[in-house]
Amino acid sequence: MGKINMENPGSGGRMSRRKLLLGGAATAAVVLVKSTFGKMVQTSLPESSLLLADPTKVPGPFPGEIGTRSEFESLAKKATLTSSRTPLQSLYGTITPSDLHFERHHAGVPVMDPEKYELLIHGMVDKAMVFSLNDLKRFPSVTRIAFLECSGNFRTGKVEMSPQDICGLTSQSEWTGVMLSTLLREAGLQSGASWLLAEGSDAAVMTRSIPMRKALDDAMIVYAQNGEAIRPEQGYPARLFLPGWEGNTSIKWIRRIEVGDQPYMTREETSKYTEEVKDGKIRQFSFDMDARSIITFPAFPQQIERGWVEIRGIAWSGRGRIVKVEVSTDAGKSWDAAGLTGPVLDKAHTQFKLLWHWKGQETEILSRATDETGYLQPTMHQLIAARGESMGGYHLNPITAWYVKKDGQVLHRPER
Amino acid sequence: MMQKISALFLLSFLHACSADTVRYQELQTEQANFSEETPDNWPKSFGLGKEASVARISSMDIDVRPDGKGLPSGSGTVAYGRSLYLTKCVSCHGSKTSSGIYDRLFSYDQSRVHPDSLKGNKRNKTIGNYWPYATTLYDYINRAMPFNAPGSLRPNEVYSLTAYLLYENSIIDENTVLTAMSLPRVKMPAQKRFVNDTRKGGAEVE
Numbered sequence: 001m002g003k004i005n006m007e008n009p010g011s012g013g014r015m016s017r018r019k020l021l022l023g024g025a026a027t028a029a030v031v032l033v034k035s036t037f038g039k040m041v042q043t044s045l046p047e048s049s050l051l052l053a054d055p056t057k058v059p060g061p062f063p064g065e066i067g068t069r070s071e072f073e074s075l076a077k078k079a080t081l082t083s084s085r086t087p088l089q090s091l092y093g094t095i096t097p098s099d100l101h102f103e104r105h106h107a108g109v110p111v112m113d114p115e116k117y118e119l120l121i122h123g124m125v126d127k128a129m130v131f132s133l134n135d136l137k138r139f140p141s142v143t144r145i146a147f148l149e150c151s152g153n154f155r156t157g158k159v160e161m162s163p164q165d166i167c168g169l170t171s172q173s174e175w176t177g178v179m180l181s182t183l184l185r186e187a188g189l190q191s192g193a194s195w196l197l198a199e200g201s202d203a204a205v206m207t208r209s210i211p212m213r214k215a216l217d218d219a220m221i222v223y224a225q226n227g228e229a230i231r232p233e234q235g236y237p238a239r240l241f242l243p244g245w246e247g248n249t250s251i252k253w254i255r256r257i258e259v260g261d262q263p264y265m266t267r268e269e270t271s272k273y274t275e276e277v278k279d280g281k282i283r284q285f286s287f288d289m290d291a292r293s294i295i296t297f298p299a300f301p302q303q304i305e306r307g308w309v310e311i312r313g314i315a316w317s318g319r320g321r322i323v324k325v326e327v328s329t330d331a332g333k334s335w336d337a338a339g340l341t342g343p344v345l346d347k348a349h350t351q352f353k354l355l356w357h358w359k360g361q362e363t364e365i366l367s368r369a370t371d372e373t374g375y376l377q378p379t380m381h382q383l384i385a386a387r388g389e390s391m392g393g394y395h396l397n398p399i400t401a402w403y404v405k406k407d408g409q410v411l412h413r414p415e416r
Numbered sequence: 417m418m419q420k421i422s423a424l425f426l427l428s429f430l431h432a433c434s435a436d437t438v439r440y441q442e443l444q445t446e447q448a449n450f451s452e453e454t455p456d457n458w459p460k461s462f463g464l465g466k467e468a469s470v471a472r473i474s475s476m477d478i479d480v481r482p483d484g485k486g487l488p489s490g491s492g493t494v495a496y497g498r499s500l501y502l503t504k505c506v507s508c509h510g511s512k513t514s515s516g517i518y519d520r521l522f523s524y525d526q527s528r529v530h531p532d533s534l535k536g537n538k539r540n541k542t543i544g545n546y547w548p549y550a551t552t553l554y555d556y557i558n559r560a561m562p563f564n565a566p567g568s569l570r571p572n573e574v575y576s577l578t579a580y581l582l583y584e585n586s587i588i589d590e591n592t593v594l595t596a597m598s599l600p601r602v603k604m605p606a607q608k609r610f611v612n613d614t615r616k617g618g619a620e621v622e
Contacts, residue, residue, distance in 0.1 A: 106560075107560065107563065107566065120468055120472065120473065120476055121468075122468055122473045122477070127467055128467065128468035128473055129465045129466070129467060129468055130465055130466050130467075130468045130472065131464065131465040132465070135464040135465045138462070138464055139462060139464060140455075140458070185454070186461055186462065186464070186465065197479055199479070203560070203566045204559070204560045204566070205478070205559040205560060205566070205567070206560075207479060207555075207559070255476070256476050256477075258477065258479065260481075262481065262482075262483075264479055264480075264481050264482075264555075265481070265482050265548065265549045265551070265552050266479075266552065266555065266556070267552050267555070267556035267560075270547060270548050270549060270552050270610075271541065271543075271546055271547050271552070274610070277611075280609055281609055281610070281611045282546070282548075282606070282609045282610050282611065283611055283612075283613050284548075284610050284611065284612060284613065285612060285613050286613040286615065287613065288613075288615065288617075290615065290617075319617040320617075371617065373616075373617030373618050374617070374618050374619050375617045375618055375619065375621075376619070378621040382621045383621065385621075386621045386622050387622075
């Protein structure tokens, strides 16, 4: 007892300073200080010197080599064996901190040596090419902000569910890389080239078939995320990035692109990322992520107080810009246009806000997004009507409702 | 090194599956062209990267297409596949009488309720009722299985496991021998269920 975990200060609140403050039973704390050799080392100080000190009267630690989260904050992804989910309800604005970007991979995160990394492009090209990471970085670069979302990003069924539980498999970053079209121009496309196969370096050697029109439109090979090298969990040292398309197509740790004239019908695009629709049919190559929104405040597990509440959330569409988000504070009887925080970007999480004066009444609050194609985020009822009772679990983007109790507690209201 | 099946065979096969070819040509809704003008100051080539050697390409080019392109020489039997399955696969995927921690690959009960179902009335997805191409089995087992030793299986082993799984799904009979010639000809029951995505934004919910 009594040590602040400085190595992992946000780790699930096991021994956070907040708990020390509340509990008051501890006697010592660990802080980082600079040693005479200039390295950061841990040292024990009496807890009282930290907790009781007026910070304007005691100098703090010197500058360090890497920043840290405040020990009072505890941000964490929710992880399972196959994925981990972004804590949307704990974030502000629209950029996901890189270490909180969701993960979904099929055989773990490979260790990739950037010195040995190479991308092979072959098949229906004039000249099969191999590019090193350094080669990729020397091409004209492109930077854009865009979301990345897993097409299996929907959970429901319980009232105690947060935005992270419901749709935490979407995140947003500023991505930097080279346009795939720039690389294909170097290799030279042969006549009839209409599809490509993208293949990863993970232990699943994951593959997806991509239509050439997307490859030549806005596909990127990205090597940086939020200003630094892309994280291992996101595909270090380079990944395919297909803005607005289901996350599985943006192959991580990309090692090979084969250009062909037909899809390869990989396991992911046949038995997995397809969905049953009406009449016993199975919908395939459902690439685009339809428009969606979710209120992230107030949402479970938050509790609100009477008075003015700024309702906040994010909205996004894989088909372009968000043009409107409407919020209802009366269980869907009436809708008000929320304010959008600009600049509103193409295929990007967009923040919306609406001021609401809550008088303590029991109600439901909901949001619905409209994108530039005129698509309005549907209800679950509409999705079932369109796809049938036995519809598959991919590409579900229904309106999410939050139930506000009289005491200010906010619970998820599963779709009826 | 893998031997690719002959171009002649390919041509005849492609002709046979022209309906499918039409289906995925529909997905190319617009002509695939370089969408933006290349900037005026760009050279014809940036001179970066190096040309890939044939050996380099063939060492990495492991994919198998529905028309059989990419299948290596070798063959497999249901009997050998069964013995491999019982040693390398059963602990994760289960048997006819036991369930495993990962996907069930053949049904012992078609009415079994899918655990992830929203409505609770969906069938378990299996190779027999959901996989549209038999070649995908070869491709996937070869690249990713077994989970604890991916890429460790020889072509005869992959063909045999493919044969066993197709047999357990009542798609081939027990004496079928799978090769680069016969595997692409296996018709999967679910293939006719597959349709293209027709969502395109706008007012309609699909």
